[in-house]
Amino acid sequence: MKALLMSGGLDSAALAHWLRPEVCVTIDYGQIAAKGEIAASSALCTAIGLEHRRITVDLSSLGSGSMVDRPAALGAAAMEFWPYRNQMLVTLAAMMLMPQGITEIMVGSVSTDRHADGKATFFRAMDRVLSLQEGGVRVTAPACNLSTPSLLRKSAFPYDLIGLTFSCHVHEFACGQCGGCLKHRECVDTVYHRTNEQVT
Template sequence: MGCRRTHDVRRIWLRGAAGFRDGCLSGRLGELLLRVLLFSGGIDSSALAYWLRPDVCLTVDYGHRPASGEVAAAASICSELGLRHEVIFVDLRHLGSGSLAGTPVSGLARAEEWWPYRNQMLITLAGMRFLSEGLREIVIGAVSTDVHSDGRSPFLRGISRLMSLQEGQVAVLAPARRLSPERLLDVSEFPADLLGLTFSCHTMEFPCGTCRGCIKHAELSNYMRRGAR
C-alpha cells in the first residue's frame, strides 16, 4: 500500500442543544479548503475514498441498525489508506423507516432501505461539523444505479445550490453519479485486497447476506474476482 499517513480519528456525539462533545481525539485539526467525503464503508464510498483521497472521511451513526458495522468498516479502510476519519453520533432512529430502521417500509419508498431525507441530513451534519475548518466541498457516493430521489441529479444539483447560498458557499459533489458501481471500481482502480474491509448490509452490524446491500456487495465482489485486479 506504500507510505501511510497518520490515521486521524475523532468521535463526536450530538446531544440536542448541548452541541458537540469530543471523545477521543488524535492528529491535526483545521485545514483550509477542506474536502469531506460522506463515508459509509460501503464499496461505492470506499472506491471514492481510494480515488479522491479526501481531507476527511465522515461516517454518521444516526441510529440506523447497521451503524456499528459501517463505522468499523470505514475506520479500517481509512487506517489502510492513511485518511483522517471522523464519526458523528446522532440518534434519529425514531425518525427512520424501512430495513435501516427495522420498521415497516414506507409507501413512498422505491426500495426497502429508504430513510426520509437521509442524504439531506448527512450533508447538513457534514456542513455543520466542518464549516469552521474551512469546508468547501462535500462529496457523496451517488452512482447511476441509485433508485432513491436523494441520489439522483435533480436532488444533488438542488442541495448543492442550497448549500452554496449559505455561509461558506459549500459545494456538494457526486463525481460517480453517472458511473455504474462496476465502472466506478474500474475508474478508481480500487484494489481487490481492500474489498473484504467494506460493508454494505442494510439490516444489521454483520452481513445478513440477503438484503439489497449484501446482494450488491456479492455481485461487485464477483465482478472484481472475474477482473482479477
C-alpha cells in the same frame, strides 16, 4: 478542503481511494448498521491513509424501513428507503465541517441509485442550497454517472481492501442476504472474478 460522506460500502470506499479527500466522515444517525459502517470506514481510512471522523446523532425515531427494522415509508422505492436521508446526512456533515474549513462535501451515490435523493438533479439542488449559505460549501456526487463496477475500475480499488468494505442495511455485520449485501457480492464478483465480461 474536501470531505467525503463514508458508509464503508463499495461506492464510498472507491471514492476515498480515488479522490483522497482531506477527511472522511461516517454518521451514526440511528441506523441498525451504524456500528458496521463505522468499523469499515475507520479500517478503510487507516488502510488508505486518510483521516476519519464520526458524527453520532440518534434519529432512529424518525427512520423507516429495513435500516431501523420498521415497515417501509410511503413512496419507498426499496426497503432501505429513509425519507430525506441524504439531505440530512449532507446537512449534519456540513454543520460539523464547515466551521473547520471544509469547502466541498462529496457523496458516494452511483448511477443505479433508485432513490430521488441519490440522483444528479438532487445533488445539484443540494449544492445550490448549501452554496447560498455561510461558508459557501459545495456538494458533489463524483460517481453519480457511474455504476458501482465502473467506479471500482475507474478508482483502481484494490481487491486486497474489499474485505474491509461493508454494505449491509440490516445488521452490524454483513448478513449476506439483504439488498446491500447482495449488491456487494454481485459487484465484487463482476469486477474481480469475471474478468472476461464487459461491464458498463
